[in-house]
Amino acid sequence: MEKLKLMLPAFYSSCTDMVGRWEKLVSVERSCEIDAWVDLQNLTREVISRTAFGSSFEEGKRIFELQAEQAQLAIIALQSVYIPGWRFVPTKMNRRMKSIDKEVRALLMDIIRRREKAIREGEAAGDDLLGLLLESNMKENVGMSLHDVIEECKLFYIAGQETTSVLLVWTMVLLSVHSDWQARAREEVLQIFGSGKPDPDGLSHLKIVTMILNEVLRLYPPLTELWRKVPTETKLGKLTIPPEVQLLMPTLLIHHDKELWGEDAEEFKPERFAEGVSKATKNQVSFFPFGWGPRICIGQNFALIEAKMALSMILQQFTFELSPSYAHAPSNVLILQPRYGVQVILRKAN
Numbered sequence: 592m593e594k595l596k597l598m599l600p601a602f603y604s605s606c607t608d609m610v611g612r613w614e615k616l617v618s619v620e621r622s623c624e625i626d627a628w629v630d631l632q633n634l635t636r637e638v639i640s641r642t643a644f645g646s647s648f649e650e651g652k653r654i655f656e657l658q659a660e661q662a663q664l665a666i667i668a669l670q671s672v673y674i675p676g677w678r679f680v681p682t683k684m685n686r687r688m689k690s691i692d693k694e695v696r697a698l699l700m701d702i703i704r705r706r707e708k709a710i711r712e713g714e715a716a717g718d719d720l721l722g723l724l725l726e727s728n729m730k731e732n733v734g735m736s737l738h739d740v741i742e743e744c745k746l747f748y749i750a751g752q753e754t755t756s757v758l759l760v761w762t763m764v765l766l767s768v769h770s771d772w773q774a775r776a777r778e779e780v781l782q783i784f785g786s787g788k789p790d791p792d793g794l795s796h797l798k799i800v801t802m803i804l805n806e807v808l809r810l811y812p813p814l815t816e817l818w819r820k821v822p823t824e825t826k827l828g829k830l831t832i833p834p835e836v837q838l839l840m841p842t843l844l845i846h847h848d849k850e851l852w853g854e855d856a857e858e859f860k861p862e863r864f865a866e867g868v869s870k871a872t873k874n875q876v877s878f879f880p881f882g883w884g885p886r887i888c889i890g891q892n893f894a895l896i897e898a899k900m901a902l903s904m905i906l907q908q909f910t911f912e913l914s915p916s917y918a919h920a921p922s923n924v925l926i927l928q929p930r931y932g933v934q935v936i937l938r939k940a941n
């Protein structure tokens with residue numbers, strides 16, 4: 592948590608840039624229509640670039656563009672008919688994917704090597720994710736190879752960005768529809784921060800906002816399922832599962848299960864979480880947007896603080912509602928995202 596606090600300035604800078612852009616748009620006509628999905632994706636990309644690579648932020652951004660293109664190509668590949676070995680055929684797409692991978696590796700390797708050299712020459716490792724990774728690798732002698740560090744950096748990009756932007760975008764959708772909750776959240780934010788900068792202590796006291804984020808994560812979990820492969824024969828209750836079998840935990844189905852959540856399971860009711868997650872779930876494992884067990888998301892506090900900061904700054908400045916051009920089409924392409932974007936009308940609050 593202490594290390595996370597060091598990242599708050601990066602969160603704040605990126606949120607200030609986005610809110611500043613929106614303010615300019617609103618000041619012309621008093622209201623404006625934006626695609627919140629595009630802007631929130633840019634926001635979370637910037638946050639990861641700043642927090643992962645700090646001073647190498649601009650190079651980090653280039654890596655991001657390449658990773659985003661790679662993700663699009665991977666989605667096309669996933670949606671195509673599966674032909675064993677096809678990925679080795681030098682088609683235009685496969686060649687592009689290979690060259691992206693090469694460029695990303697080269698860029699990352701360059702950033703990592705420069706940072707390692709600086710640390711060896713006595714400079715501080717830095718408070719960004721790369722600095723923390725290299726510091727713990729050197730101190731604890733974990734023995735991560737350069738390849739491992741590159742893979743970890745790539746994972747942060749993939750795991751840390753789209754997930755948080757969809758959490759924010761579905762929150763804007765639901766708060767547009769449930770304007771009473773939008774008003775309650777704004778009231779809480781203004782009570783705690785006024786029009787000032789959100790600080791770590793205040794963020795940890797946001798109760799209504801936390802209830803809302805939990806309910807959004809229940810209804811729209813960014814990752815709708817978890818996969819596990821059973822390495823050896825495993826007993827699970829009355830079942831005996833042979834080795835190599837893949838198991839799927841359907842997060843989305845469990846989060847919407849009426850037996851677990853009641854007849855109103857499909858409804859947006861943040862009050863379920865008024866007394867915390869364990870009361871809402873009656874201590875069952877029925878809410879796991881960040882996974883569960885030893886592989887639980889290591890970025891959950893990061894994501895929640897970022898989401899609270901962004902939402903607070905949006906609520907301080909604007910009211911929002913869905914535009915008539917918005918079409919509700921959640922689409923599960925690796926993560927649960929809005930297929931046609933999220934067009935909202937922004938107005939200056941008060």
Ligand code: HEM
Pocket residue numbers: 746747750751752754755758812813814817818879880881882883885886887888889890891893894
């Ligand atoms: C709302 C935002 C997020 C959601 C819903 C989310 C969800 C998840 C889930 C469900 C898993 C477990 C996957 C599995 O068990 O197969 C996971 C793992 C992971 N997440 Fe997140 N995540 C979010 C944000 C982040 C952020 C911001 C970061 C990094 C800064 C991050 C880094 C990771 C990493 C590195 C893992 C792999 C952990 C491991 O395998 O040990 N996540 N995440």
